[in-house]
Amino acid sequence: MKALGCFVLAVTCAWGQSPVQRAPARAANIRNPMEGDEKARRAGARLFARECAECHGSNREGYGNAPPLRRTEIYQAPPGALFWVLRNGSLARGMPSFAHLPEPQRWQIVTFLGTPGFP
Amino acid sequence: MSCNRVLAIFLFLPACWAAEGPFIITYTHQMEEPRNLEVTTKNVTGKPGDGNRFVGSALEFEYGVNGWWTTEWYLNGQITKSDSTLFTGYRWEHRFRLLPREHWINPVLYVEFENISGADKALLEVVGHDGEEDLTAPNSEARAEKKRELEAKLILGSHFKGWTIAENFIAEKNIKHEPYEFGYAVGVSRPLALAARPDRCNLCPENFQVGVEMYGGLGTHDDFGLRETSHYVAPTVAWTLASGTTFRVSPAFGVTDTSAGFLLRFGVSYEFAQFGRRRR
Numbered sequence A: 001m002k003a004l005g006c007f008v009l010a011v012t013c014a015w016g017q018s019p020v021q022r023a024p025a026r027a028a029n030i031r032n033p034m035e036g037d038e039k040a041r042r043a044g045a046r047l048f049a050r051e052c053a054e055c056h057g058s059n060r061e062g063y064g065n066a067p068p069l070r071r072t073e074i075y076q077a078p079p080g081a082l083f084w085v086l087r088n089g090s091l092a093r094g095m096p097s098f099a100h101l102p103e104p105q106r107w108q109i110v111t112f113l114g115t116p117g118f119p
Numbered sequence B: 001m002s003c004n005r006v007l008a009i010f011l012f013l014p015a016c017w018a019a020e021g022p023f024i025i026t027y028t029h030q031m032e033e034p035r036n037l038e039v040t041t042k043n044v045t046g047k048p049g050d051g052n053r054f055v056g057s058a059l060e061f062e063y064g065v066n067g068w069w070t071t072e073w074y075l076n077g078q079i080t081k082s083d084s085t086l087f088t089g090y091r092w093e094h095r096f097r098l099l100p101r102e103h104w105i106n107p108v109l110y111v112e113f114e115n116i117s118g119a120d121k122a123l124l125e126v127v128g129h130d131g132e133e134d135l136t137a138p139n140s141e142a143r144a145e146k147k148r149e150l151e152a153k154l155i156l157g158s159h160f161k162g163w164t165i166a167e168n169f170i171a172e173k174n175i176k177h178e179p180y181e182f183g184y185a186v187g188v189s190r191p192l193a194l195a196a197r198p199d200r201c202n203l204c205p206e207n208f209q210v211g212v213e214m215y216g217g218l219g220t221h222d223d224f225g226l227r228e229t230s231h232y233v234a235p236t237v238a239w240t241l242a243s244g245t246t247f248r249v250s251p252a253f254g255v256t257d258t259s260a261g262f263l264l265r266f267g268v269s270y271e272f273a274q275f276g277r278r279r280r
Helices: A001-014 A040-052 A078-088 A104-115 B004-011
Strands: B035-044 B054-066 B069-080 B087-096 B106-117 B147-159 B163-174 B181-191 B209-222 B231-240 B245-252 B262-274
Touching: A040 A104, A078 A104, B087 B147, B231 B262
Parallel strands: none
Antiparallel strands: B035 B054, B035 B262, B054 B069, B069 B087, B087 B106, B106 B147, B147 B163, B163 B181, B181 B209, B209 B231, B231 B245, B245 B262
């Protein structure tokens, strides 16, 4: 009974975590090879408008189940964790995987997401 | 709902990127994004040995129900030179993503019901002993044959360093009599550039994807194997405009005596974002 209680508690806690928080440490520690690259940030903005804005809003304000991305948790998230979320999605929350985008394009989006106030 | 209202819904829906890769026959594990509607035409033209040139078409409506379930509705038709133009039936299919996260190999289960006539020439898959002979019967005879079939596919897909690799294993059964028929489709593709450019453009290399598909029949459950089966090798190219419209073209070359010698496949896709969702 105690074990079942712990399991339920663990599942409840995991459910409450955002997809970024669920990224394994090994994935979160991967560095963004395009960090600080202005061209990558601009390309990321274009990719965001194309791939993500329809759910998260063109100003990253969020809508419905899609959370806002213009917030401290995202700006301060390890780039590797954002990359992990893009690769795996979060099916339970309705976010599909974006693994079909080549890795450099996913890093471009991460570069854009990590930049406060842009656009 | 009036026609004007339906038209208005389509006109004012935002379009989005319909870049699902260059494959026309092979499915990857990529699902339609939730609540997006993609409209695609898939066409094939060819001239079977003793038959007349034909154009087979399928109009496809693909909808993302949620992150792990995509459903598609097809309306099929064909035109045969010196013969007639026919509506040949419909297909309804579902794809279910089996694993929630991305892995080296990602399985998707596909199930489909199709209600088509023997005159259907959309050739969306090759199974059993399908061959060039099936394309030569006059429409008036071929349309009399009713095909109500169930089809299942195991779709396996991988993405590796910009490459997309997909394998499909197909089992099909006419619900009345006919034996189980089997087939396969495999494909590999890659965009011409992996990183995106910062500026909007139509001709950037990342907007082009090239690949090659191979598909064919594997006989039936009592005659399994490659004997008297058709197989095709098909290079394929997709070009996605900045507006999101994707064009695909794929010449397919038959590699066995049973296959049609040459088929040209082509199609266009356009995706409507957040179909049926109230806009802000």
